[in-house]
Amino acid sequence: MPTGRVPATGQIVNSPSPLGSHHIGNVIIKYTRRADSSGWLTVKLSKSDQRISLCEYTQVAVLRRDKDRTYFKIMDGYISLGEIASLTNANAGRYLDIAGPAGAASVTVEYQGKPVEEISKFKGKLKQQWATLTFNTQAALVTLNSVWNGSYSPIPPGSHIILAPDYSHQMISTAGYVAATPGMIGNDVWFPIGINGTMQNSSRYIHVGHLSEGCVTVHELGKWTAIYNYLISHRVPGSVGKKVGHLIVKQ
Numbered sequence: 001m002p003t004g005r006v007p008a009t010g011q012i013v014n015s016p017s018p019l020g021s022h023h024i025g026n027v028i029i030k031y032t033r034r035a036d037s038s039g040w041l042t043v044k045l046s047k048s049d050q051r052i053s054l055c056e057y058t059q060v061a062v063l064r065r066d067k068d069r070t071y072f073k074i075m076d077g078y079i080s081l082g083e084i085a086s087l088t089n090a091n092a093g094r095y096l097d098i099a100g101p102a103g104a105a106s107v108t109v110e111y112q113g114k115p116v117e118e119i120s121k122f123k124g125k126l127k128q129q130w131a132t133l134t135f136n137t138q139a140a141l142v143t144l145n146s147v148w149n150g151s152y153s154p155i156p157p158g159s160h161i162i163l164a165p166d167y168s169h170q171m172i173s174t175a176g177y178v179a180a181t182p183g184m185i186g187n188d189v190w191f192p193i194g195i196n197g198t199m200q201n202s203s204r205y206i207h208v209g210h211l212s213e214g215c216v217t218v219h220e221l222g223k224w225t226a227i228y229n230y231l232i233s234h235r236v237p238g239s240v241g242k243k244v245g246h247l248i249v250k251q
Contacts, residue, residue, distance in 0.1 A: 027061045027062075028061065028062040029059060029060070029061060029062075029075075029098070029100075030059075030060050030061075030062055030072065030096035030097060030098060031056075031057050031058065031059055031060070031096070031097055031098070031099060031100045031101070032054045032055070032056055032057065032058040032060065032095060032096060032097075033056055033057075033094075033095045033096070033097055034055075034056050034095075034185070034186075035091070035094075035095050037178075037184070037185045037186075037187070038168070038170065038185075038186070038187055038188040038189070039055065039056065039165075039168075039185060039186035039187070039188055039189035039228065039232070040053035040054065040055060040168050040188065040189070041053065041054045041055075041056070041087075041095050043085040043086065043087055044085060044086050044087075045080060045083050045084070045085050046071065046083075046084040046085060046086060047083065047084065052079060052080050052085070053079070053167070053168045054074070054077070054079055054080075054085075055077065055079070055164065055165040055189060055232065056232045056233070057100065057101045057232055057233060057235065057241075058074065058075075058076060058077045058079070058241065059074075059075040059076045059077075059100065059241055060072040060073060060074055060075055060085075060096065061073045061075050062092075062096070063084065065089060065092075067089075068088060068089065069086040069087065069088055069089060069092075070086060070087055070088075070089050070092035070096070071084060071085070071086045072084070072085060072086070072087075072092075072096070073085075075240075075241070076235075076240045076241025076242070077164050077165075077240075077241040077242065078163075078164055078165075078166050078242060079165075079166070079167065081240075101233050101234050101235040101241075102233055102234050102235075103234060103235070103236070103237055104234060104235070104236040104237070104243070104244075104245040104246060105135070105162060105230060105231050105234035105244050105245025105246070106135070106245055106246055106248075107133060107134070107135045107162065107206070107231075107245065107246070107247045107248070108133070108134045108135075108247075108248045108249075108250065109131050109132070109133050109134075109142060109144070109155070109216055109247065109248070109249045109250070110131055110132050110134070110249075110250040110251075111129065111130075111131050111144070111154070111157075111249075111250065111251045112130040112131055112132055113130065114129075115127050115128060115129045115145070115148070116128060116130070120210040120211070120219075121180075121210075122176050122177070122180075122210045122211075123146070123210045123211050126143075126146040126210070126211065127146065127148055128143045128145075128146055128212075128219075129143060129144040129145045129146075129154045129212075130142070130143060130144075130219075131143070131144050131154075131216075131249075133216065133218065133227070135226075135227055135230050135231075136226075136230045138223070138226060139223075140218055140220045140223035140224075140226075140227060141218075141219050141220040141223075142212075142216050142217055142218050142219055142220070143210070143211075143212045143217050143219045144212055144214070144215075144216060144217075145212050145213070145214055146210075146211050146212045146213070146217075147211075147212075147213050147214075151213075152212075152213045152214045153214055154212075154214065155193065155195075155204055155214060155215070155216060155249055156195070156249065157249045157250055157251040158195075158196055158248075158249055159196070159197055159246065159247075159248055160193050160194060160195055160196060160197065160246070160247040160248075160249065161193070161194035161197055161198065161199065161243055161245075161246065161247070162191050162192075162193060162194075162206065162231065162243070162244040162245045162246065162247050163191065163192040163193065163194055163199070163201060163242060163243060163244060164191070164192075164235070164241055164242050164243065164244055165189050165190060165191060165192075165232075166190070166192055166201060168188045168189070169188050169189070169190045169205075169207070170188045174187040174188065174208060174209065177208055177209065177210075177221050177224075180221060181221040181222060181224070181225075183225060184208075184221065184224060184225055185225050185228060185229075186208075186224070186225065186228030186229070186232065187208055187224070189207075189228060189232065190205040190206070190207040191205055191206040191207070191231055191244060192204070192205055193205060193206065193215075193216070193247060199242065199243075204216070206218070206227070206231065206247075208221065208224040208228075216247070231244050231245070232244075
């Protein structure tokens with residue numbers, strides 16, 4: 001079975017290995033899985049020794065193993081694309097998998113009436129623009145805006161792109177949501193939205209929470225894990241892992 005051992009020429013050679021059997025040519029292809037419940041896998045970049053976090057289902061090409069570590073090239077997405085990184089051999093066995101993502105995700109969000117004031121147990125009184133998010137035959141309550149000072153507005157009706165996660169948003173605490181929702185995962189993973197079908201990150205996201213500043217904020221905390229699992233496990237074919245799927249917003 002092909003392995004990731006690379007001789008001086010840089011050409012991958014074949015020899016017995018437990019790394020897997022999914023290949024593009026002679027290259028062993030794997031996909032990341034989360035190492036913790038927040039949704040991220042920490043790897044070490046070879047060039048700088050910097051530690052960075054990859055989201056689930058990032059494609060990597062396994063290059064080689066030594067006695068301690070497995071080295072791979074990050075092949076898609078927005079995080080350290082094209083760089084060489086590594087994991088301990090034990091963690092590579094746990095968190096790199098041959099199963100890749102499914103095709104494009106499809107999400108619909110439909111406004112529910114006009115903004116109304118509600119009490120959030122986490123954020124107090126907020127004037128919410130409610131909506132229903134439909135995904136994979138399921139539905140969840142979301143809010144499209146909670147801040148009405150002229151700087152923010154609900155995401156507009158139309159066809160938009162759901163982009164792959166850009167980085168861990170752990171700086172915005174979700175500890176209260178996690179504590180209130182046993183089993184929640186992916187709480188630090190935000191999915192950027194490309195407005196009107198563009199590839200530009202609009203700084204609007206699909207994410208868990210009770211406060212929206214123009215994002216699609218999943219207020220129904222118990223549905224977040226299902227939404228996360230659905231979105232993270234999909235990519236638009238041919239997008240080099242940069243597109244998760246399509247978002248249709250209806251008013």
